[in-house]
Amino acid sequence: MGRMSDLHAAAKETMAERRVASAPTQEACRNAARSEGHPSMSEERSSPLTNRGELEAPAIAGHSELQLVMTDSGEVKTIAVRVPVNGQIAAIDGMRVVIGEETFLPVVDGVDDQAFVRAASAQLEHIFGFGLTRNLGQRRDFYGETWELGDNWGHVGFGGERQNSTILIALSGQGTLAAKEGWEARLYKFLTTRAKRPVITRVDLAHDCFEGEVTVEQLDQMHTDGFFTNAYTIPDCQHAGNWKFPNGKGRTLYVGTRKAGKMFRGYEKGMEQGDSTSPWVRLETELSNKSMLIPFDVLLDPSAYFMGAYPKAFAHLSLTVAPQRMEIKRRSAEITLDASVKMVNTQVGKYIGVIVDFFGAEQAIEMLRNKLGHWPQRLKVPDYQLADTPVHRQERMRSFNEYQFGPSDYSGALEAAV
Structure with a gap:
């Protein structure tokens, strides 16, 4: 399979252990489990950990647990998922942050319009x-200019009359996968020590x-x-998908509304990705600042806020033992290769046979393989090391004033050249 990020070593300091304030007692959790149809719970408790006062914290989540799903058409899709570590049971799966433009005034390196970018x-x-x-050349979220973050892992908005001189930083779920491990602690430090007017407007756990x-x-x-x-x-509840006659395409339960600032989604993730037999279910809580203030601590202890959103519903999770380190999970590499061979054989097998017979196997492979060495998009795992060169390290045309020429200097330079 394609290249995937190795899990990094544990950080230097171990986080101090504490119980989530909103988590119910073990007895309450056991009573909750007795209700028919509810998930079972372990008797062993592992409380989420935190790192109050420690900026260089252990990672909140490992880079990826690799899930392989096979669609009904025989296509194999690779889905990387962040796996909570160090006592956490939830990971951040996307967020939005707004900061003031004045944050970068001390470090702008010129007077042109792209200095803040x-x-x-x-x-x-x-x-x-x-x-x-790259500049996406479009307005988005009421910002006048939008730039791509990494390899389509989010976007950043600048300008806009209605945005009160702010900058929007939107990190997608793929962006959290691609980001260098420990980004939560680094973002926390930036927001609490350097950023001006910082606000977390949304976070998905x-x-x-x-x-x-x-x-x-x-x-x-x-x-x-x-x-x-x-x-x-009782919060609103909506169902998406075929609940009466499940068809393997996936179902979603929505609880709450985005307007209220808190919404839960429980959905069949594996089936959503095309595997009609996958048991994979994702529990996802979306918090927004429409009716609440989202503390920066959510970056350091996402599990506490995940549990606190619906403490009774998530009680069973507080009793599970979270893995300290999870190696990349490969679900049968043989299945991946077999499915790839089957797909190629079905779609272009006859053509490949003719080309191999005519040119020979070695020359045929050289002719048919991707000249740029690219992998299929569905097999690529997001990785910050594979991102394009960021704009601040790209060569650029310098503006007139950056050369510090006055009008007479500029005119003389032209005359001398002639």
């Missing part, structure tokens, strides 16, 4: 391992049940039994 790119490369790579430890039917029953009810009002 280059300064932001350099800072983001330090945090994530990749910076801004996810927990994956790769083997179907929790099913969407159980989640639906938990909503019926009030396990997603934090106060007195």
Whole structure:
């Protein structure tokens, strides 16, 4: 398979252990589990860890757990997933941050319009391992100019009359996969020590049940039994997909609304990716600042905020033992190769046979393989080391004023050249 990031060594300091304040007691969790249709729970507890006061913290999540799914048409898709480590049970799967443009005033390296773009790119490369790579040439999120972050791993917005001189940093789920390990602590340090007017406007927190430890039917029953009810009002519930006659295309349970600032999604992730027999279910909580303030601590202890969003529904997760380190999971490389051979044989096998017979196997392979060495998009795993050169390290045309020429100097230079 393609190149994948190796898991990095554990950080120098170990985080101090503490219990999540919002997590219920073990007895309460056991009582909750007795309700029919709810997932079972282990008796062993592993509390989420935190790193209060420690900026160079251990990683919140390992780079990737590799999931291979095969579609009904025989296509093999590779999906990389961040796996919580160091006692965490949830990982950040995308977020949006807004900061003031004045953040970069001390470090702008010129007076041209792109000075803030280059300064932001350099800072983001330090945090994530990749910076801004190209101007998308479009307005987005009411910002006048939008730049691509890494290899389509998010975007950054500049300008706009309605944006109060701010910069939007939007990191996608693929961006969290591609980012250099430990980016959460680096972003936390930047937001709390250097950024001006920083605000987290949205964060998505996810927990994956790769083997179907929790099913969407159980989640639906938990909503019926009030396990997603934090106060007195039962949150709205919506169903997507074929719940009456499941067809292997995946179903989603929505609890709450985006307008309220908190929404839960439980969906059959493997089936969504095309594998009709996959047991993989993802639990995802979306928090926004529409009706709440999202603390920067969510970067250091995402599990506490994931658990706190729906403490009764997620009680069983607080009793599971999270792996300290998870190696990259390869689900049968033989299946991948066999499926690839089958797909090529079905689609272009006859043509390949003719070319091999005519030119010979060695020359045929050289003729048919991708000249640039590219891999199929579905087999690529996001990796900051594979990102394009960021704009702040690209060669650029210098503006007139950066040469510090006055009008007379400029005129003389032209005359001398003639």
